[in-house]
Amino acid sequence: MNTSLMRNLVHAASCLLLLAECGCRTADPGPSGHTASGPMAPRTVTTVPPAGHHGSASNDGTYYVAYLPDPDPIPLNQMFSLHVWVYAAADRSEVLPNVRLLADAAMPEHDHGMNTTPRVRANPDGSFTVEGMLFHMPGHWELYLDVARDGITERAQFDVDLH
Amino acid sequence: MLTPIKLVAVCLAALLAAPQPPKGNGTSLDDSDAVRLTADERAVIVTLSPLPQPPPDPTNAVADNPAAARLGQWLFFERGFSADGSVSCATCHDPARGFADGKPLGHGIGDSQRHTAALWNVAHNRWYFWDGRADSLWAQALQPFESPTELASSRIELVRAVHADTELRTAYERQFDPMPPMSEVGRFPPAGRPVADGPDHPHNQAWLSMRPADRDAVTRAFVNLGKSIAAYERRIVSRESPFDRFVDALRRNDPVAARQYPAAAQRGLKLFIGRGNCRLCHSGPNFTDGEFHDTLLPTADGGPPSDPGRYRGAERVLADPFNALGVYSDARSGAAAAKIEFLANGPQNWGLFKTPTLRNVALTAPYMHHGRLETLRDVVVHYSTLPNARPSHHPERILVRLNLSDDEIDDLVAFLESLTGAPLDPGLLGQPPTP
Numbered sequence: 189m190n191t192s193l194m195r196n197l198v199h200a201a202s203c204l205l206l207l208a209e210c211g212c213r214t215a216d217p218g219p220s221g222h223t224a225s226g227p228m229a230p231r232t233v234t235t236v237p238p239a240g241h242h243g244s245a246s247n248d249g250t251y252y253v254a255y256l257p258d259p260d261p262i263p264l265n266q267m268f269s270l271h272v273w274v275y276a277a278a279d280r281s282e283v284l285p286n287v288r289l290l291a292d293a294a295m296p297e298h299d300h301g302m303n304t305t306p307r308v309r310a311n312p313d314g315s316f317t318v319e320g321m322l323f324h325m326p327g328h329w330e331l332y333l334d335v336a337r338d339g340i341t342e343r344a345q346f347d348v349d350l351h
Numbered sequence: 352m353l354t355p356i357k358l359v360a361v362c363l364a365a366l367l368a369a370p371q372p373p374k375g376n377g378t379s380l381d382d383s384d385a386v387r388l389t390a391d392e393r394a395v396i397v398t399l400s401p402l403p404q405p406p407p408d409p410t411n412a413v414a415d416n417p418a419a420a421r422l423g424q425w426l427f428f429e430r431g432f433s434a435d436g437s438v439s440c441a442t443c444h445d446p447a448r449g450f451a452d453g454k455p456l457g458h459g460i461g462d463s464q465r466h467t468a469a470l471w472n473v474a475h476n477r478w479y480f481w482d483g484r485a486d487s488l489w490a491q492a493l494q495p496f497e498s499p500t501e502l503a504s505s506r507i508e509l510v511r512a513v514h515a516d517t518e519l520r521t522a523y524e525r526q527f528d529p530m531p532p533m534s535e536v537g538r539f540p541p542a543g544r545p546v547a548d549g550p551d552h553p554h555n556q557a558w559l560s561m562r563p564a565d566r567d568a569v570t571r572a573f574v575n576l577g578k579s580i581a582a583y584e585r586r587i588v589s590r591e592s593p594f595d596r597f598v599d600a601l602r603r604n605d606p607v608a609a610r611q612y613p614a615a616a617q618r619g620l621k622l623f624i625g626r627g628n629c630r631l632c633h634s635g636p637n638f639t640d641g642e643f644h645d646t647l648l649p650t651a652d653g654g655p656p657s658d659p660g661r662y663r664g665a666e667r668v669l670a671d672p673f674n675a676l677g678v679y680s681d682a683r684s685g686a687a688a689a690k691i692e693f694l695a696n697g698p699q700n701w702g703l704f705k706t707p708t709l710r711n712v713a714l715t716a717p718y719m720h721h722g723r724l725e726t727l728r729d730v731v732v733h734y735s736t737l738p739n740a741r742p743s744h745h746p747e748r749i750l751v752r753l754n755l756s757d758d759e760i761d762d763l764v765a766f767l768e769s770l771t772g773a774p775l776d777p778g779l780l781g782q783p784p785t786p
Binding site: 303304325 | 394630635689694748749
């Protein structure tokens with residue numbers, strides 16, 4: 189078999205595989221059960237707040253901050269993480285770029301915070317992961333998610349009551 | 352909003368409110384001589400029992416190895432490793448005294464500045480020592496060997512002693528790589544260890560005279576001996592107590608079994624989880640949050656406190672070569688490493704001490720980090736009236752004077768006494784005939 193035919197066959201096979209994959213994602217199966225082929229659909233990443241999230245406007249109303257804990261719900265005296273999404277207050281279709289997130293927590297009635305210093309990671313999709321959270325006592329905690337942008341920081345805070 | 356906790360409480364309440372089928376004398380939990388518990392109280396009580404299996408310790412590859420535990424048990428009771436042959440781990444952690452020593456302050460070769468902590472449920476601890484300066488049971492076990500007030504020895508002496516005893520060395524080399532050739536006196540001095548705050552100490556000088564690879568080999572053997580001791584100590588676990596049987600009866604809705612639990616202890620339990628707020632720190636089935644608090648204990652001379660507690664402990668655990676991130680740890684990532692990675696320290700930690708477990712607490716008088724409260728009653732009275740409570744420049748918001756009546760104090764003590772479990776397997780209480 190000559191190399192150009194081989195090359196064409198490999199190329200065709202690759203195209204068919206790609207089309208089949210895209211077809212599975214974006215097209216309904218036809219009556220024969222095979223997916224219809226079509227142009228390659230762009231891969232989209234959902235960045236609207238996920239179902240079941242906890243959300244709040246920031247204290248001056250500029251942002252909407254959403255989080256999901258892991259484990260969920262937040263456990264007593266066991267390290268947990270947060271997945272956080274920051275939006276403009278008026279538009280929750282896509283997370284805001286160019287923001288920094290800081291995370292902290294405290295028990296105001298006890299006048300103490302956490303015994304850990306959490307670490308914030310910016311994820312490629314624009315969300316944030318906060319690791320190293322620990323609520324070591326039962327009672328009323330306040331979770332602080334601070335959004336810093338263009339030199340101005342606004343706090344979004346959440347009540348978390350552990351029993 | 353119907354949170355999961357409220358849902359459980361509502362279901363429990365519904366179950367317990369349902370008409371009971373006739374059972375023997377047809378009584379219910381709402382019997383006149385039984386103590387009534389609310390649904391909210393029941394929801395908290397079921398979080399306090401039973402004690403689950405100890406969490407694994409991935410930093411210790413032999414943590415659950417029975418043969419290593421046997422070697423560790425042999426080492427724990429062996430006095431021959433101390434400076435004058437009179438002190439073993441069991442000298443202060445005496446099984447006959449609840450694995451403590453019944454004294455206010457520990458005394459090995461020398462005097463300690465703190466009360467000997469009991470070893471019940473140490474496998475469940477997050478941090479070790481009153482100040483949390485070790486992050487694993489094996490890292491803790493190493494320190495007494497080299498402490499001048501405890502066994503007052505050095506790692507070279509310990510490793511040489513094991514190496515020189517055929518039976519011990521064989522038991523050791525069944526679990527671990529061969530020991531370094533300790534009999535080569537040119538390479539291995541008679542004694543030696545790193546002394547961070549004593550560079551001119553003879554032990555430190557001897558240690559530095561060794562080749563780095565030999566220092567590492569001795570330290571590795573030292574670490575393995577500590578890991579064996581930890582494997583034994585993981586088995587010092589409190590067993591079922593009257594309180595656990597009571598909670599089990601609640602879960603099974605068995606009023607006859609529940610009435611076996613003394614009414615005084617039930618009243619004490621209500622205080623413990625209610626007005627007493629004890630469970631804010633003494634939380635969960637091991638009755639401790641494993642973290643650090645200020646209990647406003649007065650000092651011996653009435654002056655300011657001098658023991659930095661957690662503040663110094665956190666500094667030390669972060670710098671400890673035997674912590675989860677160190678080269679001797681068998682798991683430098685994961686949950687054990689995360690404890691160290693995320694640990695916060697600051698002035699707020701000054702003078703704080705670790706919450707101990709309350710399981711088997713009746714077995715381990717006296718109490719607190721300096722051992723100055725002689726009885727459980729003294730402890731409850733302290734929290735009730737905070738007599739001579741030391742003023743704190745960190746405003747104390749958790750502890751308030753409870754002003755309990757004498758009967759309430761008795762009830763709380765009765766509850767604490769009901770946390771004493773069945774005796775441990777006698778096979779764990781002394782030196783095995785062979786390592």
